[in-house]
Amino acid sequence: MVFLIMFMIGVTTAFIGSIAGLGGGVIFVPTMLFLAQVSSEFSWATPQNIVGISLVVMVFTGLSSALAFMRRKRVDIVSGSLFLAGNLPGALLGVYLNQYIQSGLFELLLGFLMLVIVGLFFIKKYLPQRQYDENHEKKTHIHRKFLIAGYEVKYSFSVIVGVLIGFTVGMLSGLFGIGGGSLMVPAMILLFGMPAHIAAPTSMFMIFFSSLLSSTAHIVSGHIIWTYALAAIPGSYLGGVLGARVNQHLRSETIEWILRIIMTIVGIRLII
Incomplete structure (x- = not known):
């Protein structure tokens, strides 16, 4: 029964995560923490085990989603590669810090982080809109353009x-096992002016590489219970492909609202 539950969690979290560019970890980790509290069959699920398995699963979620998005030419590989230059060493630091964090503090910090991000989305409309000016391009900046519809x-x-x-x-991704999409997508939209239909796919591209590195570090640390990880991986790959397809039919505003609702529910659940 545990294996079936892990498979379904893999499908569901990857499907929802791929739609919004989350990777699914922001749903996977709280779900596993909840199951560990209410079912003795999940008594093995410590924060370290959960984060490790979450990152392994997200390797396949990120791979399936990124490939699907790249075929549709929605991934900004240049910007994504630049973000990864800082993301990968940060992920290793996060994995190192993870071993020192206790369960109660882990849930509280993750829940608070989710609500802070949601708050940033709600104040977005009150912030001045960044205008792109071709006449004042800076050499220290990355300049990108895409054709969407x-x-x-x-x-x-x-x-x-x-x-x-x-x-x-x-760093936060390696620490909390959330893949980084729940943080990177808002940053790309709010700070860099990227449209959601580019931010979410680019996030999945990054999640594949960052999760691959972070999960490898967790494997070396002995945090992965492969019996359960292997049950969730096929579901995560399937969910990632399906989520990427659904993403193409949603407006940017819809994707942002999905992100807000999911993170609000998860954040409150972790804190209370």
Whole structure:
């Protein structure tokens, strides 16, 4: 029964996560923490085991989603690679810090982090909109443009800021096992002016590489229970493919609202 539950958790979290560019860890980790509290069959699920398995599962979620998005030309590989330059070393630091955090504090900090991100989304409309000016392009900035449904979108951001944000997100990802999408997608939308239909796919591209590195570190640390991880992996791959397909039919505003609702529910559940 536990194996079937793990498979279904893999499908559900990857499906929802892929739609919003989360990777699914922000749903997977709280779900596993809840099951550990209410069922003796999940008594093995410590924060370290949960984070480790979550990151292993997200390798396959990120792979399936990123490939699907790349075929549709929605992934900003240039920006994603820049973020990864800071994200990967940050992820290793997060994995190191994870071994020192206790269950109660882990849930409280993760829940608070989720609500802070939701708050940023709600104040987004009150923040001044970043305008792209081709006449004042800076050499220290990345300048990108994409064609979405016949409409050209342009955005730019500082290379240094991009790397620093990537490092911070990578550290929190390795620490909490959430893949980083729940942090990186809001950052890309709010700070860098990227449209949600580019931010979410680019996030999945990053999640594959960052989760691959973080999960390897957790494997070396002995945090992975492979019996349960292997039950969730097929479901996560399937959910990632399905979520990427659904993403194409949703408006950017809809994706952002899905992100807000999911993170509000998860954040409150972790804190109370």
